[in-house]
């Protein structure tokens with residue numbers, strides 16, 4: 001951990017080291033002011049400054065090296081300046097490890113009311129109280145800087161799929177112009193990085209133009225946006241296969257808002273380093289558990305008398321020390337502990353999957369491990 005009063009020269013520079021590859025799968029380390037991130041990495045989402053239902057130390061104990069914060073939500077509540085006044089997001093939420101924040105544009109388009117996109121940025125009404133706000137590439141980075149996040153994202157425009165080519169091209173070209181403004185506005189304190197976001201929908205030529213444009217501007221890392229937005233999984237995989245090789249091998253690649261364990265396994269196989277998704281946390285609050293043998297819906301009556309834990313071999317206490325019968329009871333009665341335990345199970349499962357993939361790439365056994373994981377999922381939970 002870098003002491004808050006560390007002289008600038010003491011904070012480590014932002015960086016990425018590639019340690020091993022196995023086919024197109026990569027094993028690396030991202031270095032930030034608040035510590036290192038082992039990749040492939042899954043980043044739990046902490047939208048409002050909390051990974052819902054878990055203490056930060058529980059999240060850390062599952063193996064998470066980095067959390068996500070959400071610019072859109074935090075700018076509305078409690079406000080970026082207020083978080084800065086409290087010492088920044090790391091101090092505010094007591095998470096002294098790396099944090100990545102999104103730029104907010106995606107959430108504006110999916111949550112806010114009366115949204116208007118112009119060359120300058122996006123104006124919108126808060127979904128909370130109807131107050132009016134503006135996000136520009138510059139203001140988004142000012143907010144992310146006030147939050148103190150270690151990895152900051154450019155403001156971009158994501159189109160839902162399917163979309164016509166003109167629409168995908170317009171949004172991709174706007175995002176590229178915003179990328180240039182973001183790079184110009186980014187005051188990267190030592191150990192803090194700025195990522196560009198590749199857009200272009202499911203059109204490989206647009207994706208190639210977006211990637212080339214971002215590489216020319218030059219970023220600390222590159223995200224693939226605009227995926228897992230309604231397209232079939234094979235379309236997402238085709239776009240990743242077309243885009244990843246166009247990105248520098250010595251920079252991290254982040255697939256935004258993805259995904260299911262199956263999406264992640266396929267993304268790692270195709271050269272993606274970082275993932276995030278609300279699925280493990282959201283599913284946990286709805287009684288759904290992710291295990292080595294697939295998903296288990298604890299609402300289902302078949303669990304009412306099952307004394308077995310979810311996974312006796314797990315190193316996560318929530319998966320090992322309580323029965324399915326008890327978890328079923330908690331879920332059916334809506335007890336808070338049900339959401340807490342299943343969120344813990346799910347975040348721990350995602351981290352154990354990433355740990356298994358990191359070792360598989362280090363030891364040159366990725367294809368074999370991938371096949372075994374897929375066989376376990378196919379076996380299902382019995």
Ligand SMILES: NCc1cc(CSc2ccccc2)c2nc(N)[nH]c(=O)c2c1
Nearest residue numbers: 068069102106158225226227228256257
């Ligand atoms: N998979 C859909 C998705 C999700 C997010 C949100 S990822 C996220 C969510 C919460 C906190 C941090 C990151 C996106 N963010 C941006 N900026 N651009 C996209 O195209 C995009 C696509």
